[in-house]
Structure formats: C-alpha cells, structure tokens
Amino acid sequence: MLIGSPGSGKSTVGRALADRLGVDLLCTDTEVEKRAGKPISEIFVEDGEAAFRALEREIVAEGLREWEGVIAVGGGAVLDEDTRADLADHHVVYLQVEFGELAKRVGMDVARPLLAGNPRTKLRQLLNDRLPVYESLATVTVPTTDFHPEEVVDAILPALKDAGRSHK
Numbered sequence: 121m122l123i124g125s126p127g128s129g130k131s132t133v134g135r136a137l138a139d140r141l142g143v144d145l146l147c148t149d150t151e152v153e154k155r156a157g158k159p160i161s162e163i164f165v166e167d168g169e170a171a172f173r174a175l176e177r178e179i180v181a182e183g184l185r186e187w188e189g190v191i192a193v194g195g196g197a198v199l200d201e202d203t204r205a206d207l208a209d210h211h212v213v214y215l216q217v218e219f220g221e222l223a224k225r226v227g228m229d230v231a232r233p234l235l236a237g238n239p240r241t242k243l244r245q246l247l248n249d250r251l252p253v254y255e256s257l258a259t260v261t262v263p264t265t266d267f268h269p270e271e272v273v274d275a276i277l278p279a280l281k282d283a284g285r286s287h288k
Contacts (some may be wrong), residue, residue, distance in 0.1 A: 121190075121191050121212045122193065122213050123197075123198055123215070123254055123258070124215035124217065125217065125222060125246065125247050125254070126195040128195070128264055129215050129264045130215055131149070131192050133215060133264065134147060136272070137276060138189050138190040141189070144188070144189040144190075146187045149194045151179045152172065152175050152176055155175060173196070176196075176197050176200075177200050177202065177203060180193055180194075180197050180200075180203050181202070184210065198250065198257060199250070199253065207257050211260065212258050212259050213259070213260045213261075213280070214255065214260070214262070215264050215272070216254075216261050216262065216265075217263070219243075219244065219247060222243065222247065223243060260279040260282075262279060263275075
C-alpha cells in the first residue's frame with residue numbers, strides 16, 4: 121500500500137514495485153477515472169468532490185479486501201475515517217517528498233482540481249493538512265526526493281521485510 125501527497129510518485133513507484141514483485145498495480149485514481157468514464161478533474165466539476173470521494177472510498181475498500189498486488193492510493197483517500205481504519209491492518213508505505221521537489225513535480229497541473237487557483241499555496245496547505253495523517257498511517261516512510269523510482273523501490277523492499285517482522 122503506497123500513500124503520499126499528489127506528486128510523491130505513488131503511481132510511478134507503484135508500477136516499479138509491482139513489476140519487481142511480479143504482481144499487478146491498482147492505482148485508485150486510475151480506477152476512479154475508469155469507472156466514472158472521465159478524468160478526475162471532470163468528476164470534481166460535474167459531480168462534485170463528494171461524489172469523487174465516495175467512488176474513491178469504494179475502490180480503496182474493494183482493493184484492500186480483494187487485491188493481491190500493490191495499491192497506490194490517491195493522495196486524499198486517507199482523509200476518510202473508514203479508509204484510515206482499513207489501512208491500520210496493512211503495510212503502508214508513505215512516499216515522502218520535500219515541498220520544493222513536490223512543487224516542481226506538480227507545477228501548474230490543471231488535472232489536479234484541489235490545486236486550482238494558486239497551486240503552490242494550495243499545495244502547501246494540502247501537505248500541511250495531510251502530513252500528520254500520512255505519518256500516522258505509515259509502517260514505513262521512504263523519501264523520494266532526488267531518487268529514481270527504482271532507488272525508491274530498493275528502499276521499500278527491505279523496509280517492508282523489517283516491518284513484517286515487527287508485526288509478528
């Protein structure tokens with residue numbers, strides 16, 4: 121289970137991790153778009169954030185119950201109380217990224233509706249609001265700033281093994 125802010129590398133690292141483990145990747149944002157038949161930005165505009173969050177919650181819950189591979193959870197999914205409770209029983213890798221790097225990665229991405237308006241200020245607030253949640257859910261924290269996705273995977277694999285031993 122990978123969590124982190126928008127732009128932390130969940131989808132990219134998730135793909136690399138899944139490939140390395142020989143399993144599939146469930147990217148919850150991609151699955152939301154697939155089921156809704158439209159991009160997340162359009163879901164926000166046409167249906168509202170509440171509709172997006174309800175579909176996201178459903179997909180995360182299904183994934184946690186049924187998925188055998190790696191799950192990359194949308195950055196805001198962890199704000200849902202039920203999702204946080206569900207994640208408590210899983211290995212959760214928080215992909216940590218420094219704000220300066222995050223701002224470069226996300227930039228002026230119009231596909232990120234929560235950053236509309238002043239993206240840098242909104243990104244800072246979003247990160248400040250979510251950081252305690254990410255940190256509280258993490259069984260492993262792995263930095264991604266200045267690291268190639270394969271290097272992040274190299275850090276995740278032994279950390280997961282160590283986390284697995286501490287949970288037994």
